[in-house]
Amino acid sequence: MRKETLHQPLEIIYEKVTSCPLNNRGLNFLEFAYIISGSGYYTLNDNTIFFKSKQLFMVTPNDCHGFDLHGECEFLVIRVDKSYLNEYQWKSIDHIECLLFNRSNIIGSIISDERDKKTVDSLITNLLSCIEGDALYYQDLKKHLTNAIIVLAARNISLFMPKGITSSPDKKIVDIISFIQHNIQNPSVLKIAALSERFGCSESYFSNYFKRNCGESLQEYVSSYRIRLIEHRLKYSDARINEIVSEFGFSDESHINKFFKKHKKVSLSRYRSDHLIKKNVKN
Template sequence: MKRYTQFEDLVITDFEVDKWPHPRHNHNHFEIVYIAKGCGRHYLNDIDFCYKKGDLFLLGPDDEHEFKVKQTTRFIYFKFTKLYFNAHTDLPLPGDWNKDIDYLISHPERKTGSLLQFKEDKLMVHQLMEMVVQEYQNTRLLNKKIIFQIFSIVMLILKRNSHACSAKAMDRPASRGVAQDLIEYIELHIYDPAKLTLKAMSAHFNYSDNYIGMLFKEKVGTSLREYVNNFRQQLIRQRLSHGTVAMKQIASEFGFVDESHLYKFIKKNNLR
């Protein structure tokens, strides 16, 4: 498995190909991949699905992927590390961006297709990505801040699309599976411990504590508490592996009392 390493906090590329030039790979950074033209198939981890003009994908460092081009495709890549957030101290807190990225990375829609669902938003994002390319290629005054502002708007549009998909998912028939709904609920509220107690989840889904706990373990193979703890550990381990996020910030994001409490959690669960 090839792994690409990027040292810059931001790299933007715009290219058009008839054949995908890279082997199946992962990388040490995050990628927003926008399809400005063309179609084909996207192989993401153990799933493959069609891509077409207007689709957008968000990839994390642990994702393995490649494309198979069917029709000449123009790709716009927005490749960034967590350091990119820290470079803009006059804008929203890096911790807020970390939460948004984690939420989108864990969103079910991302795993099977494009994060853009609405026609109007696809048109808007197309215009924004064209603006990003122009600003990146022309080193004009304030271009870095303008690019970050455009990035912020794209992220807001992705959140709007993902929240709409989550709302539709909650309206689906019960046959879809309470366990899957619970997993999506946990991913959405992983930074809010008060909403992840058995009592809170039972009230949200209108089931008894015993029933919801037994059902989840039967379908998923682990208890709700174990699943929540394992998911938190996974996210914290990912933060630590990047080495760019302060312990105080991690403690605040995940609801720990202080850094000492976080250190004990890390030691207890062998996260380093």
């Protein structure tokens, strides 16, 4: 897989294309792709979903992605590196570069809050109006608009953080959560013994530290995070049940169904079929 390099801290690109020029690629930076118009299929780390206008996707350096376009599509692409994120004081979101750069596994649009969707669309419209401009202060304006989009992305991504975590967590707990999220398909490294060894503390200290900072136990968070990702696969991808079994390290379909039913009260196949029925009724 070819890695693409960013040559400046911030790049903003408008594209109107009928085919994606850069598929199956990796990045050494953070990329946001906003769908201005058009539709098609989006693949992230072997998971494929349908995309449409007014959706915002994020790609981290850990990801491999690509677009299969249905006709002409318009994109606004925002690319930033860690130095850009570290340059600003993000007063309400500590360690924002860690939160964003280590964010894997979200395969749908990262903006879930309805009010934030409208705000992002307005910010994109304003960003488009000044993207080619050379007027006084346009460069500063582009940075401010970009920063607002980044904050909204981080706020929506934080919905995947533990429910009881503080608004300004210390870096160590953010590192721990990022490691858990990045390795969620590898249960063996998420055991308390493995994690406490990795982060240089005893098992009892680690357990108490995690619960004190996150408001729930390690096992509760890992289980809830796995459930949310499995829900995403069922809702937004065509992955077969046996593929989801393999992806998340379960022994077989019976094992994953038992786990899923414990939390959602239905089997995976029933959950997916119920979602499709609701989606068809809504449409």
